[in-house]
Amino acid sequence: MNLPKLHGVHVPHRKNTADMAPVRMPVPPSVTIPMNMHIGAPAECVVKVGDTVKVGQLIAKAGGFVSSPVYASVSGKVKKIDDMLMSSGRFMKAVTIESDGEQTPFEGIAPPAVTDFPSFINAVRDSGVVGLGGAGFPTAVKLGVKDLSQIQAVIINGAECEPYVTSDTRTMLDDAEWIGKGIALLQKYLLAKRVVIGIESNKPQCVKAMQALAGGMTGVEVMALPPLYPQGGEKVLIYNTTGRIVPEGKLPLDAGAVVINCTTLAAIAKYIETGMPLVEKVVTVDGSAVAEPKNVIAPIGASMQALFDFCGGFKSDPGKVLYGGPMMGIAVPNTDFPVMKNTNAILAMDEKDATLPEPTACIRCGSCVDACPLRLMPAAIEAAYNKRNVDKLRALHANLCMECGCCAFVCPAKRMLVQTNKLAKGLIAADNAAKKAEADRKAKEAAEKAEKEAAVK
Amino acid sequence: MKELLTSVSPHLRSGRTTQKIMGDVLIALCPALIASVVIFGPRTLLLTLVSAAACVACEYIWERLMKQPVTVTDLSAVVTGVLLAFNVPSTMPVWELIVGDVVAIICVKMLFGGIGCNFVNPALVGRVVMFFSFTADMTTFDAPAGTIDALTSATPLALIRDGAVGWSEFPQILLGVHGGVLGETCAVALILGGVYLCVRKVIKPIIPLAYVGSCMLFMWIFGSPQPVIAVFSGGLLLGAIFMATDYVTTPTTNTGKLIFGLGCGLLTALMRCYASSAGAVTFSILLMNLVVPYINDLTAPKPFGGVEAK
Numbered sequence: 019m020n021l022p023k024l025h026g027v028h029v030p031h032r033k034n035t036a037d038m039a040p041v042r043m044p045v046p047p048s049v050t051i052p053m054n055m056h057i058g059a060p061a062e063c064v065v066k067v068g069d070t071v072k073v074g075q076l077i078a079k080a081g082g083f084v085s086s087p088v089y090a091s092v093s094g095k096v097k098k099i100d101d102m103l104m105s106s107g108r109f110m111k112a113v114t115i116e117s118d119g120e121q122t123p124f125e126g127i128a129p130p131a132v133t134d135f136p137s138f139i140n141a142v143r144d145s146g147v148v149g150l151g152g153a154g155f156p157t158a159v160k161l162g163v164k165d166l167s168q169i170q171a172v173i174i175n176g177a178e179c180e181p182y183v184t185s186d187t188r189t190m191l192d193d194a195e196w197i198g199k200g201i202a203l204l205q206k207y208l209l210a211k212r213v214v215i216g217i218e219s220n221k222p223q224c225v226k227a228m229q230a231l232a233g234g235m236t237g238v239e240v241m242a243l244p245p246l247y248p249q250g251g252e253k254v255l256i257y258n259t260t261g262r263i264v265p266e267g268k269l270p271l272d273a274g275a276v277v278i279n280c281t282t283l284a285a286i287a288k289y290i291e292t293g294m295p296l297v298e299k300v301v302t303v304d305g306s307a308v309a310e311p312k313n314v315i316a317p318i319g320a321s322m323q324a325l326f327d328f329c330g331g332f333k334s335d336p337g338k339v340l341y342g343g344p345m346m347g348i349a350v351p352n353t354d355f356p357v358m359k360n361t362n363a364i365l366a367m368d369e370k371d372a373t374l375p376e377p378t379a380c381i382r383c384g385s386c387v388d389a390c391p392l393r394l395m396p397a398a399i400e401a402a403y404n405k406r407n408v409d410k411l412r413a414l415h416a417n418l419c420m421e422c423g424c425c426a427f428v429c430p431a432k433r434m435l436v437q438t439n440k441l442a443k444g445l446i447a448a449d450n451a452a453k454k455a456e457a458d459r460k461a462k463e464a465a466e467k468a469e470k471e472a473a474v475k
Numbered sequence: 476m477k478e479l480l481t482s483v484s485p486h487l488r489s490g491r492t493t494q495k496i497m498g499d500v501l502i503a504l505c506p507a508l509i510a511s512v513v514i515f516g517p518r519t520l521l522l523t524l525v526s527a528a529a530c531v532a533c534e535y536i537w538e539r540l541m542k543q544p545v546t547v548t549d550l551s552a553v554v555t556g557v558l559l560a561f562n563v564p565s566t567m568p569v570w571e572l573i574v575g576d577v578v579a580i581i582c583v584k585m586l587f588g589g590i591g592c593n594f595v596n597p598a599l600v601g602r603v604v605m606f607f608s609f610t611a612d613m614t615t616f617d618a619p620a621g622t623i624d625a626l627t628s629a630t631p632l633a634l635i636r637d638g639a640v641g642w643s644e645f646p647q648i649l650l651g652v653h654g655g656v657l658g659e660t661c662a663v664a665l666i667l668g669g670v671y672l673c674v675r676k677v678i679k680p681i682i683p684l685a686y687v688g689s690c691m692l693f694m695w696i697f698g699s700p701q702p703v704i705a706v707f708s709g710g711l712l713l714g715a716i717f718m719a720t721d722y723v724t725t726p727t728t729n730t731g732k733l734i735f736g737l738g739c740g741l742l743t744a745l746m747r748c749y750a751s752s753a754g755a756v757t758f759s760i761l762l763m764n765l766v767v768p769y770i771n772d773l774t775a776p777k778p779f780g781g782v783e784a785k
Contacts, residue, residue, distance in 0.1 A: 027489070029487065030487075042608070080508070125760040136634055159501050181487060212549065219496065253779070253780065257779075262639055263780045265780050266778070266780050266781050266782040267782065268780075321685075336479065337476065337479065337480055338480045338481075338486060339479050340486060342483075343483060344485060344486040344487035345485045345486075345487060346484050346485070347484055347486060348482065348484070349479070349480065349481040349482055349484075349486065350479065351478065351479055351481050352478075352479060353479075366587055367486065372479075372480050372486075374480070374482055375488055375492075378493055378510050378546065378549065378590075379546070379588075379589060379590045379591040379592070380589045380591045381493055381551075381590060381722050381723060382722050382723045382727065383496070383722040384722065384727040384728070385491070387727050387728065387776065391779065391780055392779040392780070393776040393777060393778050393779045394776075394783075394785075395727070395775065395776065395779055398775075415778040417782045418778050418779070418780070418781060421484070423484050423485030423487075426488070427485050427487060427488055427489050428489050428491065429488075429489075429491075429494050430489075430491040430493050430496055431492075431493055431591075432488060434483065434490070436483055436484060436485065437482075440483065
């Protein structure tokens with residue numbers, strides 16, 4: 019393919035745990051499971067305090083079309099249902115289950131009957147699986163394509179471009195069989211003609227494992243992609259594997275592509291074969307403050323602290339703790355936060371790594387422009403935001419930004435370009451809302467005036 | 476446990492800092508400085524140190540007086556000071572050089588908001604002010620130590636126009652053993668510095684190559700007797716490698732940089748062939764600095780998948 023290359027940055031890989039097969043942690047005394055571990059409407063709780071639950075039992079049903087059901091990850095008693103602080107800073111209902119340590123599976127666990135496309139999508143919805151790469155978008159909604167002929171290529175995302183994180187690496191190495199079964203399902207029900215597995219070439223063992231898998235299937239190809247962050251970004255991956263461009267404000271399907279993370283796909287295949295919904299996750303526990311970095315199999319809802327304790331605790335005081343990788347991960351104020359469906363890693367950085375560099379004046383070096391995979395001008399967006407110039411922000415396509423962090427990573431002046439771009443998006447949204455309110459008010463006035471005139475006549 | 480820091484991603488930054496970039500520029504200037512000390516004697520070192528110290532002092536005093544955070548540790552004032560010293564002859568009185576430093580830092584840099592906010596290159600404006608204020612001192616070139624022939628005391632550019640310089644003098648021009656301002660004469664040292672900057676990815680080679688190449692081409696078109704030798708003499712290399720690549724006052728994109736380099740080359744060739752060769756590089760870069768905002772607007776990258784708002 020002779021297409022212009024997208025920009026990106028060379029981040030340090032730090033895949034310290036790539037060779038460590040996941041280890042199951044002991045059942046924690048209790049788990050706290052929030053109702054919004056996905057994008058969309060929160061799930062609706064169906065248990066009450068005092069109920070006895072078993073592993074894989076439904077505790078909350080999907081709260082709408084774009085939503086996902088939630089299942090108990092431990093067996094035991096529902097101790098508490100109340101609001102908890104989420105990493106977004108908002109409060110959300112969460113179910114706390116006191117574990118009995120038995121991990122008794124729910125009696126109702128049975129493989130779903132999947133015979134056609136609608137029953138496949140229903141099974142995906144019931145599996146509780148959401149985008150496990152980090153985004154948490156309900157997979158049933160993503161796969162629920164109305165017109166299957168639109169799909170030119172299904173892309174399995176095994177890029178895993180974030181530093182430290184190796185949970186997808188482990189899926190490709192340990193669960194290749196499940197990925198294969200998942201691909202077979204996509205070929206059967208989504209009629210996927212071309213399946214591409216995209217992997218950064220810094221994981222040769224994964225490329226090999228997937229090539230072995232693809233060798234035994236038809237219509238499946240493995241692409242080793244350059245390890246240039248953000249290779250795993252949806253738009254970037256689609257472009258680098260198919261050459262297609264997702265237009266601004268449109269979905270991957272508009273470019274003929276469906277992208278699904280490799281761990282997500284394996285989880286769906288597991289549910290359809292065993293009937294056990296998503297109740298546990300492989301989580302990479304790493305970072306400069308962690309004594310013994312590991313890949314941990316953790317029940318959803320286990321506290322970060324329980325995982326860190328399982329990894330030998332901290333070797334130095336943590337200064338910052340993250341959900342996810344260091345490029346796009348979310349910092350949390352304490353280690354009581356739970357493992358969620360879309361948690362692929364938790365990192366604890368020591369004080370030195372956590373110290374924020376002091377921003378200095380922009381020297382207009384253009385590094386951010388050279389780094390941006392979407393060819394935006396981060397420094398210009400920052401300047402426009404500082405002047406609160408909404409029209410200029412629109413002209414600079416600030417809303418296109420995927421917040422991958424390349425610009426802030428390379429900036430020699432250590433400007434907080436991602437933070438500013440987030441604020442810029444907020445400013446555009448507020449302006450859109452204000453304009454809409456104004457238009458609505460005018461329409462209402464006009465309608466009232468017309469009504470009065472009609473009454474006079 | 477003590478409270479954890481929460482901040483917006485990314486939580487990982489590259490090791491590049493403004494200070495390291497400016498440090499690299501200073502390292503790249505060292506070969507030219509050493510060459511200059513050899514060619515023009517130890518007074519070169521005195522002028523360079525005084526100029527750098529004066530620029531840093533100006534920035535420091537201004538920021539203290541204005542109660543702004545002091546930013547002299549970013550080394551950008553040192554770079555300005557060294558470049559200014561490189562633009563004066565070795566006989567320049569120290570106080571006149573300091574006037575140039577004050578103009579560069581206070582009038583051009585700090586009054587417009589400090590680093591990153593100046594719209595023209597501070598060192599070049601400082602040079603222009605010195606050029607018009609102390610014309611005689613700025614254009615009297617001492618012969619390099621131990622030489623007496625015609626080429627060494629006059630600048631090669633003047634001689635080229637008279638057709639008095641040929642290929643036999645080329646090695647001497649490359650080594651810089653001839654009249655001129657401190658930093659401009661040794662082409663070899665300047666190119667060495669430029670290569671270092673490119674290797675360290677501080678600058679891209681686009682502007683220097685476009686500038687030098689187009690200047691050579693246009694001088695040939697305009698009928699200069701020695702267009703190739705001409706680009707290796709005068710302030711062209713110093714300007715093309717160290718002045719026309721200043722981030723703040725040059726375009727952001729590669730296309731923009733190309734346009735900028737070509738524009739500088741055309742203007743320099745025009746001035747050298749049809750006007751005074753003195754200051755041709757300085758004025759070319761300054762004029763192109765002024766149109767950078769327009770070049771940036773014209774060459775803005777098209778966002779990936781971007782859809783124009785209706």
